[in-house]
Amino acid sequence: MTELPPAGTTAVSTRGLRKTYRHRGRRVVAVGGLDLDVPLGGVHGFLGPNGAGKTTTIRMLLGLIRPDSGVVRVLDRPVPAALPEVVSRVGAIVESPKFFPAFSGRRNLELLAAAIGAPGAQVDRVLADVGLADRGSSAFRTYSLGMKQRLAIASTLLKDPELVIFDEPTNGLDPAGIHEVRQTMRDLAAAGKTVLVSSHILAEVQQVADTVSIVTQGRLVAGGRVADLLAAAGAGEARVGVERPDEAAAVLAGRGWAVRPDGAGGLLVAGAEPADVTRALADRGLYLHELAPGRADLEQVFLALTGTGEDGTAAAHQGRPAPHGRRVRA
Amino acid sequence: MTGPGVGGLVRVEARRFRYRSAVRWLAALAVLAALVVVTTVFLSARPPSERALAEAEQQYAFAQDDWAENGEQYVADCRDGEAQERETDPGADWGCDDMEPRPEHYLPVQPTLADSGASWVSGATSFLLLLAFAAGVTFVTAEIGSGALGTWLTFVPRRGRVYASKVTVAAAGVLVPTAVALALTVGGAWVAATANDAVGALTPAWWGDLGWQALRALAAAAVLGAAGAALGFLARSAAGALGIGIGWLLLVDSVLAGVAPALTPWTLRASLTAWLDDGYHYFATVPCRPLDGVAQAGSCSVERTVSMLHGGVLLAAVAAVLVALGALAFRRRDVD
Numbered sequence: 272m273t274e275l276p277p278a279g280t281t282a283v284s285t286r287g288l289r290k291t292y293r294h295r296g297r298r299v300v301a302v303g304g305l306d307l308d309v310p311l312g313g314v315h316g317f318l319g320p321n322g323a324g325k326t327t328t329i330r331m332l333l334g335l336i337r338p339d340s341g342v343v344r345v346l347d348r349p350v351p352a353a354l355p356e357v358v359s360r361v362g363a364i365v366e367s368p369k370f371f372p373a374f375s376g377r378r379n380l381e382l383l384a385a386a387i388g389a390p391g392a393q394v395d396r397v398l399a400d401v402g403l404a405d406r407g408s409s410a411f412r413t414y415s416l417g418m419k420q421r422l423a424i425a426s427t428l429l430k431d432p433e434l435v436i437f438d439e440p441t442n443g444l445d446p447a448g449i450h451e452v453r454q455t456m457r458d459l460a461a462a463g464k465t466v467l468v469s470s471h472i473l474a475e476v477q478q479v480a481d482t483v484s485i486v487t488q489g490r491l492v493a494g495g496r497v498a499d500l501l502a503a504a505g506a507g508e509a510r511v512g513v514e515r516p517d518e519a520a521a522v523l524a525g526r527g528w529a530v531r532p533d534g535a536g537g538l539l540v541a542g543a544e545p546a547d548v549t550r551a552l553a554d555r556g557l558y559l560h561e562l563a564p565g566r567a568d569l570e571q572v573f574l575a576l577t578g579t580g581e582d583g584t585a586a587a588h589q590g591r592p593a594p595h596g597r598r599v600r601a
Numbered sequence: 602m603t604g605p606g607v608g609g610l611v612r613v614e615a616r617r618f619r620y621r622s623a624v625r626w627l628a629a630l631a632v633l634a635a636l637v638v639v640t641t642v643f644l645s646a647r648p649p650s651e652r653a654l655a656e657a658e659q660q661y662a663f664a665q666d667d668w669a670e671n672g673e674q675y676v677a678d679c680r681d682g683e684a685q686e687r688e689t690d691p692g693a694d695w696g697c698d699d700m701e702p703r704p705e706h707y708l709p710v711q712p713t714l715a716d717s718g719a720s721w722v723s724g725a726t727s728f729l730l731l732l733a734f735a736a737g738v739t740f741v742t743a744e745i746g747s748g749a750l751g752t753w754l755t756f757v758p759r760r761g762r763v764y765a766s767k768v769t770v771a772a773a774g775v776l777v778p779t780a781v782a783l784a785l786t787v788g789g790a791w792v793a794a795t796a797n798d799a800v801g802a803l804t805p806a807w808w809g810d811l812g813w814q815a816l817r818a819l820a821a822a823a824v825l826g827a828a829g830a831a832l833g834f835l836a837r838s839a840a841g842a843l844g845i846g847i848g849w850l851l852l853v854d855s856v857l858a859g860v861a862p863a864l865t866p867w868t869l870r871a872s873l874t875a876w877l878d879d880g881y882h883y884f885a886t887v888p889c890r891p892l893d894g895v896a897q898a899g900s901c902s903v904e905r906t907v908s909m910l911h912g913g914v915l916l917a918a919v920a921a922v923l924v925a926l927g928a929l930a931f932r933r934r935d936v937d
Contacts, residue, residue, distance in 0.1 A: 336936070337933070337935060351758070358755065358756065363755045365755070369749050369751055369752050370747070371744070372747055378620060386753070386756050386757050387756050388609070
């Protein structure tokens, strides 16, 4: 287990965080020794396939479930021991928003505000901030999913938190709702807050996250700045458009480079500089009509690291390292 | 910042308790129960009708005729039976000298508030206590079931304080509707008895006893509200908690008392009744006592009493254990 980073550098840090459940007589590992660092400020994506342990981890950060072992530090304070000291600085929406269904949105917020000693006027302000001023007196159960999500965001704003945690915040939202949530996250980050967002929707995270942690089977498989991850993943492969691709593939493979079809008549060549590819093919009378550096997106990085491929196999699920796995640290 | 204290949380939980529609429904049911008792009192306290009086006089006349014809035989049979019983119970008294029919044996009885007020209040109390228990259970399980408890804990993570505030409000919150329903029962019964000229002599001692009975009912409601909340934390579902609570009273208690009557003082139902009604009487089967130094075969039935104090202490102890177990479970369990 590595040491915790120095105080004042991360909003959240965990070391060796572990949680198991008993399921049908067997012990199932939900989180298996997670080392996680969420830097202060910006949006941090917490990525992983369903069942990777993201929500369990977030629940442990919030003291809702008790870890079997490991260390958790939130805003430089140990959790759960010192959670009461930091909870006023942490806003969280875990899974779907959960409030009293029969109470109005305003009444739900009034109770929460009273519990933390926030002034009553704050309720109207946060309702207005999320665009629910007109529906504040409607029962929570009558809200659409998007409105419920906005009410949950409003509840986090009652505290004016330094760290805001969103767990799968766009599940079930329409495109407009997704855009709103994404904008909210960016606004919060721009206001100097740290946003931790868990998701399995990679495109969503890629658009808002500054840094990410990728987990599978309850363990960290990669982490760092999004730009670094994408650059590292993209540098290894070039897309080649060439006549007689089968012949070209044989030539390139003969040079020791990994070659595979790109599915659109071209080739993807890994481990080669573009100039070397050009020279090798020209020497054999094969001329390029396209040569482009690989443009990995977060989804490709994610699939490679978590070992979940098109054929549904999951190397990581079998306990082996993912074939193209790499670890990048910011 | 260390967060709100228990007092602050109690105030917030009290607001939530008042807002709950389930609590309002249960309060309405409490008022309805009081009205049902009052209506029953009104109907039962009415003076006997002319027809009932005529039937009673007719029955009395039949009995007199029968007595004139067979009275001596009845007395003789009675003395034989009494003598037989005195072989095992020297104090047996069958009242053979007072068997002649009298008019009051046949006239309809008109209950008065003075004679029956305590039992009328007791009748309403049983239902009110069930409602108090249900209010405590649903106050907690509704929050667990909706997932709102998880949201609450992300604002107030001190589970000990959260638990204490919820159990406290479950206990205190049922007091007002229970008190209103009891007051309605007593007031309504007084009006019903007055309307039927069946009040009787309401002495200061009578009012004192009734007030003490109502206070005991309120205390029991608070204990059951807290126990319901604790059971809600343990079972985490309204159906489970209500099933355990009511199932225990109806099944386990009954089986215990039926199979081993000696355990009756340790059953919840007997203890609750003893607390509410100033004692609970039951019959236990014991070996017969020797007669004139000679051991007697077989078993005899004796009447025993569970005292009010015994019942109250047992109820308080059970509630304390439930509340402690609920606290332990809530502190250790993961919250969805």
